[in-house]
Amino acid sequence: MERLLAPTDRLLAERYPGDDGSRQPVHTVYVPGDRYTPALPDEWGAAALAAVSAQGGMPAVVRLLGAPDDLVADVAARAEAKLRAEPIEDLRLDFEDGYGDRGDVTEDADVRRSAEHILAAVERGSAPAHIGIRFKSLEVPTRGRGIRSLDLFLATLLEGGELPPGLRLTLPKVTTAGQVEAMARLCERFEQHYGLPEGRLRFEVQVETPQLVLGPDGTSPLPAAIHAGRGRVSGLHYGTYDYSASLGIAAAYQSMEHPAADHAKSVMQVAAAQTGVRVSDGSTNLLPVGDAEAVRASWRQSARLTRRSLERGFYQGWDLHPAQLVPRFVANILFYREGFVPAATRLRDDAEGAGGVVLDEPATVRALAAFVVRAAACGAVSADEVTDAAGADLATLMARAHPRLATDEETP
Incomplete structure (x- = not known):
């Protein structure tokens, strides 16, 4: 019996090790790579608190976002403390869609500068717990530029001695398990070239193409993609708008709660279960800007969508604007306080x-x-x-x- 089940035992031990117990951030903040400075987290926290002040203070905002009276004061105090102490848990410097094509000379300079800013933030203790880069995809038009940016980013960080412990790498627009395998091999080559420990480089896969959710043979490539990463895939992040647009969903109805989004995320969740790979929901593009009522409407929607994600087992999402931190933290704190x-x-x-x-x-x-x-x-x-x-x-x-x-x- 032992000999018969030995392959099954190895499969479960190697491919389904379970969660590693480390802290998962509640969000990932995306900013264009050239806009990052070591002061950015504090600036985002201050901007979020200013938005709260403009709406009458944190207790009023917490009440607006649905907290019962007996929890308002407690949630408000914790949310405000969070915005002051740790406004950004995970930060991604974006050299993909949020950055665009600015030519090699400009992107090289911006990549190097962003890595130097990370080193400065780490030295002064102001870097978020997790920080990293989203480089361009491995699709043919952007493959060379993406690899070049990643290489330059790592090389610059290593000029500081070693990689930040919370380093995150994000691979966008993945369409096949083959691209994940190629990324895993690329990480292995970088480790060898830079003398890094084996397995030091891991990466997140962005699920934002239909080809990765359902392949030409009628099955989902997602499980194969995870295992093609040979233990290097750390997360699956849902890309709300690329995925929705690729299905032909009208812009007005592209949303984290569209049935097509729920289907894709359910497949992600099952594929990642017990593998140790974390899943993340996407973002809402309704930003908290404009007049007071527009900000309140955006916050109500963001809080509702964050709560919806939490109830469905997605403990992480994306934030794209400083004031989005407010409903993110309020919704999380309220969810956990109530439960x-x-x-x-x-x-x-x-x-x-x-x-x-x-x-x-x-x-x-x-x-x-x-x-x-x-x-x-x-x-x-x-x-x-x-x-x-x-x-x-x-x-x-x-x-x-x-x-x-x-x-x-x-x-x-």
Whole structure:
């Protein structure tokens, strides 16, 4: 029996290792690569707070976005603290659609300058926890330019000694598993060329073409694409507008909640399940600009879409404007504050064998523990609150959320 199942055991261990337990950012902010400076996160936080002030202050905004009266003060305080302390969790310097084609001389200079700014931000402690580049795709017209920008970006960063620990690379407009395999080989070549440890370079795949969701043989290439990356694929990011446009959906109806979007994201979710690859929702292009009512309408929509994503298991999305940080953080904090006490109570009941009104399966207990860990990571609850309510500290809950990791650590 052991010999018969050995291939299955290897498959599950190698291709479905589960989540690594590291913090997943609640968002990725995209800015044109030439606009980044080390001061940008603080500038975005200040702009978001100014937008809040113009709307009557954070409590008024939190109430506008649907918080019940008993949570308004708490959510407002946490959201404001978040905007002051960590306005951007993950930042992508865009040299693709948000940058365009400006010629090799200009792009070379902008890529190098952006990497130098990252080094300066890391040195002064102002870099976001995760930061990186979206270079041009591996499609024929942009392939050479994309690889050139990535190479120059890495070379410039390495002039500072080593790569930032939170480095992120984003591969856009992927159409086939072959492009993912090619990107994995490219990362391997870069590692060899620059003397980097094997596996140091990983990348996100943007799901924004129909060919990657459904291939010519009638099956989805997404699972094959993940495994073609040989462990280097770190995330699948949904591209709302490229994907919608490629299906011929009219511009007025292109949305994160269109049925076509939900289908693509469901395929992403199933393909990535248990592989350790994170999934991210896309963006809304209704920006919070204009008069006061236009800003409020944008915030209400953003908060609603963020909550919708969270309820569907997409814990990350894209932000494109400083004021979009407001509904992003408010919606996340409110989501976790509302669910924290019930989740913590169920975890305590399960650990104590007390039995409650819900009989939870082990898989659900893992999900409950992961929920509480995410709540703490985004600032919705404190470590002390977790211990008091769940009867266990965050380290214990992390082990319950990811028991395989705990087992691996104990294995000599």
